[in-house]
Amino acid sequence: MTEEAPVRTLAVVCADWPVVALGRPPGLPVAVLSGHRVLSVSRAARAEGVLPGLRRREAQARCPSVELHDRDDSRDARAFEGVLAALEDLAPRLEVLDAGRCLIPTRGPSRFHGGDRALAGRVLHAVRAAVAPASGPGPVRSLVSSDVVSSPLVGVGVADGPRAAILVAVEALRRADAAGGVLVVAPGATASFLAPLPVARMEALGREPLGMVEVLRRMGLRTIGRFAALEEADVLARFGASGADLHRLVNGRERVPPDVSASAPDLRVVVTLDPPADRVDRAAFAARSLAEELHRELADRGLACTRVLVVAETEVGERIERLWRSDGAMSAVAIGQRVRWQLEGWLGSGRSRSRCTGGVSRLELVPDEVRNDTGDQLGFWGGVSESGERALRALARVQALVGPEGVLVPEWQGGRSPAEQYRLVPLDAVDPSSRRRRDRQPWPGALPSPSPAVVWSRPRLVDVLDHVGRRVGVSGRGSISAPPTHVVFGRDDGGRVVVRSWSGPWCVDERWWDAVGHRRRARLQVVVDPGGSAHLLALEDGRWWLEATYD
Amino acid sequence: MPSVEQVFDTGAMSVAEPTTRAERLARLRELAGDLSPLTLARDRGLPVLAALEELLPTGLRRGSTVGFRGDGSTTLAHAVLAGPSRAGSWTACVGLPAPGWASAVEMGVDLDRVVVVRSDEQQSPSVLAALVDAFDMVVVGPDCRPDRSEVRRLLSRARERGAVLLRLDDVMRAGDAARGVTAWPGPDVELVCESSSWSGPGEGWGHLRSRRVTVLLRGRRELDRPRRVDLWLPGADGLRVVPDGADDHHTHDHRTHGVEESGGARILAFDRSRRTG
Numbered sequence: 001m002t003e004e005a006p007v008r009t010l011a012v013v014c015a016d017w018p019v020v021a022l023g024r025p026p027g028l029p030v031a032v033l034s035g036h037r038v039l040s041v042s043r044a045a046r047a048e049g050v051l052p053g054l055r056r057r058e059a060q061a062r063c064p065s066v067e068l069h070d071r072d073d074s075r076d077a078r079a080f081e082g083v084l085a086a087l088e089d090l091a092p093r094l095e096v097l098d099a100g101r102c103l104i105p106t107r108g109p110s111r112f113h114g115g116d117r118a119l120a121g122r123v124l125h126a127v128r129a130a131v132a133p134a135s136g137p138g139p140v141r142s143l144v145s146s147d148v149v150s151s152p153l154v155g156v157g158v159a160d161g162p163r164a165a166i167l168v169a170v171e172a173l174r175r176a177d178a179a180g181g182v183l184v185v186a187p188g189a190t191a192s193f194l195a196p197l198p199v200a201r202m203e204a205l206g207r208e209p210l211g212m213v214e215v216l217r218r219m220g221l222r223t224i225g226r227f228a229a230l231e232e233a234d235v236l237a238r239f240g241a242s243g244a245d246l247h248r249l250v251n252g253r254e255r256v257p258p259d260v261s262a263s264a265p266d267l268r269v270v271v272t273l274d275p276p277a278d279r280v281d282r283a284a285f286a287a288r289s290l291a292e293e294l295h296r297e298l299a300d301r302g303l304a305c306t307r308v309l310v311v312a313e314t315e316v317g318e319r320i321e322r323l324w325r326s327d328g329a330m331s332a333v334a335i336g337q338r339v340r341w342q343l344e345g346w347l348g349s350g351r352s353r354s355r356c357t358g359g360v361s362r363l364e365l366v367p368d369e370v371r372n373d374t375g376d377q378l379g380f381w382g383g384v385s386e387s388g389e390r391a392l393r394a395l396a397r398v399q400a401l402v403g404p405e406g407v408l409v410p411e412w413q414g415g416r417s418p419a420e421q422y423r424l425v426p427l428d429a430v431d432p433s434s435r436r437r438r439d440r441q442p443w444p445g446a447l448p449s450p451s452p453a454v455v456w457s458r459p460r461l462v463d464v465l466d467h468v469g470r471r472v473g474v475s476g477r478g479s480i481s482a483p484p485t486h487v488v489f490g491r492d493d494g495g496r497v498v499v500r501s502w503s504g505p506w507c508v509d510e511r512w513w514d515a516v517g518h519r520r521r522a523r524l525q526v527v528v529d530p531g532g533s534a535h536l537l538a539l540e541d542g543r544w545w546l547e548a549t550y551d
Numbered sequence: 552m553p554s555v556e557q558v559f560d561t562g563a564m565s566v567a568e569p570t571t572r573a574e575r576l577a578r579l580r581e582l583a584g585d586l587s588p589l590t591l592a593r594d595r596g597l598p599v600l601a602a603l604e605e606l607l608p609t610g611l612r613r614g615s616t617v618g619f620r621g622d623g624s625t626t627l628a629h630a631v632l633a634g635p636s637r638a639g640s641w642t643a644c645v646g647l648p649a650p651g652w653a654s655a656v657e658m659g660v661d662l663d664r665v666v667v668v669r670s671d672e673q674q675s676p677s678v679l680a681a682l683v684d685a686f687d688m689v690v691v692g693p694d695c696r697p698d699r700s701e702v703r704r705l706l707s708r709a710r711e712r713g714a715v716l717l718r719l720d721d722v723m724r725a726g727d728a729a730r731g732v733t734a735w736p737g738p739d740v741e742l743v744c745e746s747s748s749w750s751g752p753g754e755g756w757g758h759l760r761s762r763r764v765t766v767l768l769r770g771r772r773e774l775d776r777p778r779r780v781d782l783w784l785p786g787a788d789g790l791r792v793v794p795d796g797a798d799d800h801h802t803h804d805h806r807t808h809g810v811e812e813s814g815g816a817r818i819l820a821f822d823r824s825r826r827t828g
Binding site: 393395397407451455456480483503525534551 | 629664669687752761
């Protein structure tokens with residue numbers, strides 16, 4: 001087998017992209033949460049000690065003024081589209097890994113721009129210019145746009161092979177002060193450049209190396225160089241094919257795609273939209289079924305897609321395309337999601353401006369790079385069952401009827417009040433195979449089990465009276481003014497019921513440091529006659545609300 | 552296989568020659584049961600939690616409608632959903648105004664296989680039809696009001712596809728008057744929470760801990776006789792059947808016409824996924 005030289009590649013890595021995508025002024029402490037764990041933080045928040053991986057409460061404790069936002073993959077992708085548009089002026093062929101990371105094969109662009117270093121400098125400049133306007137609307141922008149220090153961190157790296165380039169770009173990010181955000185590794189010098197780095201850096205390459213890094217560290221191989229010095233056969237025997245791939249990479253002999261054993265078939269799936277789709281959800285729906293078709297076609301051939309080309313043509317004849325690369329084989333859902341992000345960037349939604357002047361009339365997906373589908377081992381009980389596939393197909397039909405925002409799944413997010421513990425998120429926004437579970441940690445201040453079976457989405461106004469008909473109050477120290485004897489559910493006395501037993505009040509004082517989010521509530525559980533039904537009542541701002549019913 | 556051979560063995564047949572029409576029919580049914588090669592998955596009921604086996608011994612029959620009424624009906628619906636949900640069935644919810652997911656999880660529902668659909672009035676028939684096609688269980692809440700002909704179509708579709716429809720009424724019972732003009736025919740199985748009593752809170756101390764519910768099951772089909780079961784819904788350690796010998800005024804009057812088949816203090820428990828302590 002002839003050894004092919006790795007493709008010389010430039011990688012762009014933007015640090016903390018989910019925060020950058022929010023477009024908040026850079027001086028603010030901002031964090032993006034996934035569930036109630038911190039996913040990404042701004043520099044100001046990092047300076048206050050807020051780090052990724054912390055829990056929501058820990059983050060708030062370390063920096064009370066931190067602004068918390070929920071994760072939104074499509075927001076990230078939309079914002080990154082602006083960066084990509086700027087880069088397309090420099091190099092025609094971009095590969096997007098995810099929001100915040102992209103690759104450029106340098107062969108042509110370097111020759112045009114006068115060398116790798118010149119290209120890398122221009123790319124860095126273009127990315128910084130594209131990101132700066134997103135750092136805030138209005139006057140804030142003028143304050144910071146030229147200030148390189150407060151602008152988001154961008155790392156640009158050039159090396160032999162795309163994954164090596166990512167490692168170099170991450171290194172450039174870390175040495176931003178010394179290297180100015182650009183590191184160009186000379187051809188053939190990739191292995192010696194990577195050798196002194198700790199093995200933990202390989203975690204940037206995705207899920208597979210994650211488990212390996214820990215094993216290597218326990219073996220006492222702390223630098224990439226020590227790992228690279230191992231015999232290839234030994235690595236293959238211990239870590240399997242993906243380990244051997246990584247070993248080749250750190251030796252500067254990266255192979256693209258990771259396991260070249262299949263050549264891309266002459267396959268493309270096309271859908272013509274008539275009338276042209278001018279709204280994202282319509283186009284995205286078509287894209288989703290298209291992605292499923294592609295996935296099916298590939299699966300029939302025993303292949304899986306690692307790089308897909310998305311081509312959209314508009315009714316006025318514009319044609320835009322984008323390459324998406326993934327670490328592993330892409331599922332139909334993953335392909336569909338990428339197409340959707342792409343379309344959101346192109347058709348414009350929210351803040352981003354539209355790049356298309358007309359609706360999308362034709363969509364095409366081309367599997368640009370495939371590999372043999374070795375299949376993912378499903379969990380013992382897990383995996384997608386036949387009934388699950390059937391259900392997801394039916395949901396796609398339902399989504400066509402009610403729109404993607406109408407099909408929701410409950411997701412655990414944690415909280416003290418029953419209404420906060422779960423939220424409904426659109427099905428498209430979650431990967432059905434990896435939904436977030438309720439964690440087993442206790443949640444201080446939460447109501448004891450059993451939980452109410454009916455949680456009113458809009459609390460109803462009620463009244464709680466004592467034996468002389470006065471409204472029951474709760475003092476600042478948490479003591480009740482008088483035992484409650486009656487609850488009035490309706491406007492008139494028709495809904496008046498007798499309290500048989502009650503417990504509480506339980507006072508909750510949340511976000512007392514925050515003028516807007518501050519909430520003080522006192523809760524009561526009451527069992528009422530007639531019927532013996534139990535309710536959860538909350539007193540807030542002097543009024544009683546029916547929060548939930550233990551039906 | 553011996554029964555198959557028996558069919559051709561005239562000698563054996565003549566020995567057990569049925570005389571009356573009823574006996575012949577019974578014999579025929581027995582033979583038909585023996586001869587059918589296997590039980591199709593859709594002929595089997597959806598499994599229910601162990602604690603509900605006394606109430607629904609054959610599980611949830613596919614294609615049937617289950618109605619819930621009374622205080623505690625939502626929790627009971629969660630408990631009914633939990634069995635199939637744990638066994639891998641998917642659930643779709645339409646028109647539920649106030650779902651309490653934490654309670655559903657405590658009862659054992661696997662939220663990974665629960666989907667909520669929000670639709671407006673015009674689309675709800677086609678949405679329901681699509682859901683019934685693919686989901687094992689479809690929960691129809693009070694906010695979803697198909698008209699009479701839509702309901703008829705929906706029910707026949709559910710029967711054909713083997714989906715179980717679970718109907719939940721408005722919790723605040725505001726729709727009592729409206730129920731008279733509901734478009735739904737009586738459900739195949741109706742679970743009525745006749746009495747429910749909470750224990751736990753006192754006069755400002757304690758908290759809600761357990762609830763005892765008497766559930767009446769009445770059905771239109773093979774269940775010719777209504778039956779009653781006392782349940783802890785939930786008890787201190789999850790959903791349980793109240794043991795027959797429990798000294799409580801509740802069981803006393805029901806035992807005369809209710810749970811005679813539950814012999815002795817049979818405790819059916821299941822490993823409820825909740826924090827304890």
